[in-house]
Amino acid sequence: MSHIKQKIKKICCIGAGYVGGPTMAVIALNCPELEIHVVDISEERIEKWNSKDLSKLPVYERGLDKILEKTRGINLFFSTNIDLAIEQSQMIFISVNTPVKKSGIGAGQMSDLRYVEACTRRISEKAKGHTIIVEKSTLPVRTAQTIKSILSSKIGSNNKDKTFSVLSNPEFLAEGTAINDLQNPDRVLIGGEDNYSISVLEKIYLNWVPSNKIIKTNLWSSELSKLASNAFLAQRISSINSISAFCEVSGADVAEVSKAIGKDQRIGAEFLKSGPGFGGSCFKKDILNLVYLCNYFGLKEVGDYWQGVVNINEWQQDRIYKIIVDKLFGNVSCKQIAILGFSFKSGTNDTRESPSISISKKLLSEGAFLKIHDPKVKASQILKDLDGYNFVEDDMDYDNSNNQGSWTFSKDVLTASKNADAIVVLTEWEEYKTINWEEISLYLRKPSWIFDARGVLDSSRIERIGLNLWRLGSGNFNNLS
Ligand code: NAD
Numbered sequence: 101m102s103h104i105k106q107k108i109k110k111i112c113c114i115g116a117g118y119v120g121g122p123t124m125a126v127i128a129l130n131c132p133e134l135e136i137h138v139v140d141i142s143e144e145r146i147e148k149w150n151s152k153d154l155s156k157l158p159v160y161e162r163g164l165d166k167i168l169e170k171t172r173g174i175n176l177f178f179s180t181n182i183d184l185a186i187e188q189s190q191m192i193f194i195s196v197n198t199p200v201k202k203s204g205i206g207a208g209q210m211s212d213l214r215y216v217e218a219c220t221r222r223i224s225e226k227a228k229g230h231t232i233i234v235e236k237s238t239l240p241v242r243t244a245q246t247i248k249s250i251l252s253s254k255i256g257s258n259n260k261d262k263t264f265s266v267l268s269n270p271e272f273l274a275e276g277t278a279i280n281d282l283q284n285p286d287r288v289l290i291g292g293e294d295n296y297s298i299s300v301l302e303k304i305y306l307n308w309v310p311s312n313k314i315i316k317t318n319l320w321s322s323e324l325s326k327l328a329s330n331a332f333l334a335q336r337i338s339s340i341n342s343i344s345a346f347c348e349v350s351g352a353d354v355a356e357v358s359k360a361i362g363k364d365q366r367i368g369a370e371f372l373k374s375g376p377g378f379g380g381s382c383f384k385k386d387i388l389n390l391v392y393l394c395n396y397f398g399l400k401e402v403g404d405y406w407q408g409v410v411n412i413n414e415w416q417q418d419r420i421y422k423i424i425v426d427k428l429f430g431n432v433s434c435k436q437i438a439i440l441g442f443s444f445k446s447g448t449n450d451t452r453e454s455p456s457i458s459i460s461k462k463l464l465s466e467g468a469f470l471k472i473h474d475p476k477v478k479a480s481q482i483l484k485d486l487d488g489y490n491f492v493e494d495d496m497d498y499d500n501s502n503n504q505g506s507w508t509f510s511k512d513v514l515t516a517s518k519n520a521d522a523i524v525v526l527t528e529w530e531e532y533k534t535i536n537w538e539e540i541s542l543y544l545r546k547p548s549w550i551f552d553a554r555g556v557l558d559s560s561r562i563e564r565i566g567l568n569l570w571r572l573g574s575g576n577f578n579n580l581s
Pocket residue numbers: 114115116117118119120139140141142145182195196197198215216218219236237238239271272273274275381382
């Protein structure tokens with residue numbers, strides 16, 4: 101086996117997304133001796149990664165631009181030349197998307213592995229010599245087996261000396277804090293069967309991660325730990341959100357309850373902020389995948405338990421929408437509602453599974469006119485997310501005669517608030533915490549409502565000037581009926 105102990109000089113990452121781009125940028129920064137190629141089938145995405153203007157990167161992450169200034173074109177390269185990158189690399193990260201299957205067996209739950217399979221086939225065909233394959237995407241347990249089977253078929257001709265070793269190295273970064281999470285991870289997980297390959301990957305991380313933070317497991321524990329981690333995090337959010345509803349009917353305050361719970365060191369304070377439900381590309385899909393696997397392996401009760409986490413999340417969004425309609429006298433048709441925040445959380449321009457999408461769609465279906473603002477999400481993205489709903493360029497183009505829900509993009513909070521009957525805060529952006537309510541109040545149509553679904557607004561200031569306030573998880577204010 102001595103031929104496989106070659107030095108790693110070139111690595112590549114297939115998939116230049118939210119994970120592939122930032123992860124490879126941080127490896128490039130910490131390992132200047134490595135040449136790293138991030139490749140993707142999307143020309144548009146790669147063009148953006150190569151854009152001279154660093155504000156045009158396809159992913160917005162604090163600190164990413166500074167890292168690219170130091171690495172791009174030096175030891176970090178972005179291209180669509182996937183085959184060449186595969187041929188030249190001794191280690192290949194698979195970081196493609198793994199969405200939920202839309203149709204067929206397991207539709208709506210099971211991971212769609214078509215992208216993983218496509219690039220594995222390509223690796224199988226194009227790789228040369230010994231190659232370490234690293235699963236970076238979040239995958240169903242035992243996917244490494246599928247990858248190994250495809251690789252071992254060694255598609256193509258030049259396959260005499262082709263050998264592979266498969267590792268699982270799931271990513272735990274959160275969007276918005278990706279660079280810090282990658283530079284200072286709580287842990288790095290490496291699962292595998294071949295100690296030499298594990299040590300090669302470990303050596304890369306040891307350039308900046310302390311050895312006591314690197315956990316080595318078998319392949320299946322590593323794959324399952326990623327799904328379980330996301331399920332546990334999401335479960336905490338659904339737990340506190342279920343309590344938020346209880347607070348509203350009992351006079352308690354969820355911020356106080358969450359602080360009291362979190363002070364118990366066994367529970368801990370993180371991930372206990374109630375809100376409009378978890379969004380993001382992964383929590384829902386990963387739990388649904390876990391549910392699917394539980395049922396597949398005959399563990400129905402376990403699957404039902406985790407399904408409950410998703411159910412509460414959907415219920416929370418539906419609950420907020422119904423409260424808005426209820427407070428506005430049961431009718432939002434032709435009413436103007438400012439939606440503040442469209443990304444699934446602050447610090448990112450990502451809208452995937454954002455609670456703002458589902459709540460906006462429900463309000464639009466009731467005939468409301470939504471004026472949507474977000475400091476980072478572009479109107480073009482919202483157009484995709486609200487596909488099928490009527491868009492107007494600005495307030496002047498709004499025609500309320502047809503009773504149809506419509507929306508427009510507002511460039512700032514003030515514009516969104518003009519003539520609005522209600523303001524709904526759905527993302528906890530910093531700038532919403534310091535809104536000048538005295539000024540905004542002048543522009544609202546009275547009686548006006550402020551709905552704070554993130555518990556971030558200056559409530560005493562809002563109440564002082566006589567606006568109606570509903571705050572998620574608060575038994576005070578106007579929540580109690
Ligand atoms: P993404 O959609 O942003 O990026 C995936 C990229 O892969 C896309 O640019 C797509 O064009 C490319 N791709 C698909 N098939 C390809 C192929 N055959 N060859 C080359 N490129 C191909 O996805 P993401 O958010 O980066 O997530 C990637 C994986 O990481 C997923 O499994 C996800 O669950 C996991 N993950 C995501 C996060 C996150 O915060 N987004 C965090 C941890 C783990």
